[in-house]
Amino acid sequence: MIKEQIRLFCPATIANISCGFDVLGLALDSIGDEMVLRKVSSPGIKITGITGQDLPLETDKNVAGVAGMAMIKALEYKEGFEIEIHKKIKPGSGIGSSAASAAGVVWGMNQLMGSPCSDHQLVQFAMEGEKLASGSAHADNVAPAIYGGITLVRSSSPLDIIRINSPELLYASVIHPHIEIKTSDSRKILKTSISLADGIKQWGNLGALIAGLFKEDYALISRSLEDHIIEPVRSILIPGFDDIKKAALAAGALGCGISGSGPSIFALSKGGDKATEVAKAMSLELSKIKLNHDTYVSVINTKGIYILP
Amino acid sequence: MIKEQIRLFCPATIANISCGFDVLGLALDSIGDEMVLRKVSSPGIKITGITGQDLPLETDKNVAGVAGMAMIKALEYKEGFEIEIHKKIKPGSGIGSSAASAAGVVWGMNQLMGSPCSDHQLVQFAMEGEKLASGSAHADNVAPAIYGGITLVRSSSPLDIIRINSPELLYASVIHPHIEIKTSDSRKILKTSISLADGIKQWGNLGALIAGLFKEDYALISRSLEDHIIEPVRSILIPGFDDIKKAALAAGALGCGISGSGPSIFALSKGGDKATEVAKAMSLELSKIKLNHDTYVSVINTKGIYILP
Numbered sequence: 333m334i335k336e337q338i339r340l341f342c343p344a345t346i347a348n349i350s351c352g353f354d355v356l357g358l359a360l361d362s363i364g365d366e367m368v369l370r371k372v373s374s375p376g377i378k379i380t381g382i383t384g385q386d387l388p389l390e391t392d393k394n395v396a397g398v399a400g401m402a403m404i405k406a407l408e409y410k411e412g413f414e415i416e417i418h419k420k421i422k423p424g425s426g427i428g429s430s431a432a433s434a435a436g437v438v439w440g441m442n443q444l445m446g447s448p449c450s451d452h453q454l455v456q457f458a459m460e461g462e463k464l465a466s467g468s469a470h471a472d473n474v475a476p477a478i479y480g481g482i483t484l485v486r487s488s489s490p491l492d493i494i495r496i497n498s499p500e501l502l503y504a505s506v507i508h509p510h511i512e513i514k515t516s517d518s519r520k521i522l523k524t525s526i527s528l529a530d531g532i533k534q535w536g537n538l539g540a541l542i543a544g545l546f547k548e549d550y551a552l553i554s555r556s557l558e559d560h561i562i563e564p565v566r567s568i569l570i571p572g573f574d575d576i577k578k579a580a581l582a583a584g585a586l587g588c589g590i591s592g593s594g595p596s597i598f599a600l601s602k603g604g605d606k607a608t609e610v611a612k613a614m615s616l617e618l619s620k621i622k623l624n625h626d627t628y629v630s631v632i633n634t635k636g637i638y639i640l641p
Numbered sequence: 642m643i644k645e646q647i648r649l650f651c652p653a654t655i656a657n658i659s660c661g662f663d664v665l666g667l668a669l670d671s672i673g674d675e676m677v678l679r680k681v682s683s684p685g686i687k688i689t690g691i692t693g694q695d696l697p698l699e700t701d702k703n704v705a706g707v708a709g710m711a712m713i714k715a716l717e718y719k720e721g722f723e724i725e726i727h728k729k730i731k732p733g734s735g736i737g738s739s740a741a742s743a744a745g746v747v748w749g750m751n752q753l754m755g756s757p758c759s760d761h762q763l764v765q766f767a768m769e770g771e772k773l774a775s776g777s778a779h780a781d782n783v784a785p786a787i788y789g790g791i792t793l794v795r796s797s798s799p800l801d802i803i804r805i806n807s808p809e810l811l812y813a814s815v816i817h818p819h820i821e822i823k824t825s826d827s828r829k830i831l832k833t834s835i836s837l838a839d840g841i842k843q844w845g846n847l848g849a850l851i852a853g854l855f856k857e858d859y860a861l862i863s864r865s866l867e868d869h870i871i872e873p874v875r876s877i878l879i880p881g882f883d884d885i886k887k888a889a890l891a892a893g894a895l896g897c898g899i900s901g902s903g904p905s906i907f908a909l910s911k912g913g914d915k916a917t918e919v920a921k922a923m924s925l926e927l928s929k930i931k932l933n934h935d936t937y938v939s940v941i942n943t944k945g946i947y948i949l950p
Contacts, residue, residue, distance in 0.1 A: 353844075535664060543793060
């Protein structure tokens with residue numbers, strides 16, 4: 333018996349944001365999944381349909397199923413939910429496809445249950461879904477999906493999430509080249525140690541980026557969007573990365589880098605018009621090397637997941 | 642011929658502030674040098690007297706002399722200055738003794754010249770003094786001395802200094818145990834590489850600390866005052882460090898760590914009364930091991946260097 337139903341927008345997210353490897357993330361608005369949740373009397377989670385992608389319907393093999401079950405267990409909830417997932421974010425694109433599903437289901441369940449859980453708790457449940465998807469329970473995509481805006485994960489254990497101010501004119505341009513990079517592979521190529529000198533540069537930049545976001549100082553945000561540690565290694569896996577980044581900066585982007593573990597590339601700009609120009613310039617570089625891709629332009633989504641009419 | 646004279650307060654400073662190795666610093670108010678500057682017609686810098694410490698009067702061997710000459714050369718200034726330095730900050734204490742002299746002289750000269758230089762330029766001249774003192778031209782003490790408050794050095798080359806918000810109730814307690822640690826030695830014992838995992842913790846904490854300072858969220862400031870990289874190594878050189886830190890936290894400090902390269906230990910607290918209690922608790926630990934020391938309690942000095950009546 334269906335008791336109540338909601339329809340959600342579950343945003344794509346950009347993790348890392350150049351200098352914030354494993355800690356920073358932001359939510360997008362123009363690209364995201366849709367999800368329908370129904371409160372039912374039968375216990376557990378049943379995934380009744382998935383469109384847009386070929387993903388498992390079995391609860392224990394689906395990130396949304398696993399995240400939802402983690403919440404049901406923690407709350408000792410006796411009834412259940414049916415879920416429909418309409419994927420618009422491609423899995424493996426590096427803009428938080430699994431996070432959108434994991435975060436969406438627990439956020440929606442919380443709504444249908446009368447909000448027994450805090451955002452902090454919802455992130456913990458959603459992280460169980462991320463664990464299924466990538467092998468590690470990271471929060472850098474699910475946190476901005478649930479909190480909205482820009483988030484900093486100070487620590488994963490204990491989980492400590494901080495909302496960072498998101499300047500009104502900050503827009504993201506994202507291009508997703510149609511190549512496959514597995515998150516596990518893009519983790520494997522990273523070195524497990526870094527020089528202290530590079531570490532100092534990285535935390536100097538991250539501190540400055542956070543300051544720039546609070547001060548709404550776009551020039552400072554621009555100077556701080558540097559990554560001397562991860563980008564030089566991971567960008568090798570993305571054809572044309574250097575040219576795309578050059579084109580984005582030449583078009584006036586504040587900064588440009590790899591979204592999450594790639595292959596998507598993001599740029600941040602001041603204003604929507606500039607972000608559109610930047611996206612075109614980035615797209616042109618991929619067209620030159622005949623690589624199919626998707627292009628998105630979005631304001632930072634300060635709401636995170638929300639209910640659709 | 643003396644044309645004009647000013648008398649300055651040149652604050653002690655705390656560099657690093659736990660998670661901000663080589664990038665963060667703050668200015669104190671209750672401890673600092675006094676300096677008298679006189680504009681004279683004879684060219685160059687003449688140090689006419691130093692009290693409180695046995696330091697070289699020769700311009701090219703004195704940090705204030707070297708910093709002042711760097712400014713005179715850059716501005717192609719034809720006249721000169723006489724300087725009296727009244728040291729109250731002990732050299733080698735780890736609270737920016739050389740920085741107070743280097744920053745004070747250039748700040749004062751700028752006043753007497755009618756402010757031709759920006760704070761940014763003054764830091765660059767002062768860094769020449771720091772280079773004489775420690776072998777490297779670092780800005781993490783001179784920047785807060787000149788800018789006041791809390792500063793972040795995003796990059797030393799090119800120099801990029803950012804003023805960070807300083808919450809009104811933030812107070813520092815400092816104890817200076819009377820032992821000698823040379824800055825060069827405390828640099829030598831640091832490893833030149835760190836694990837990526839420790840790097841992530843460090844930039845997570847630094848980003849969170851900056852967010853905490855802008856949000857004036859004392860609990861967040863407290864959680865972020867962690868250092869997994871430098872403190873475990875350098876604290877070995879400071880007798881009783883672990884007990885002092887424990888005592889500071891037990892007394893209610895937000896955090897506690899090594900000031901600069903030590904041996905001074907700082908704690909941050911919410912409110913002056915709490916900072917006084919914390920200072921007493923820290924002092925007691927040093928008394929137990931019969932180590933002479935000085936104790937200071939100070940609000941964060943948001944003005945930096947200033948003119949005394």
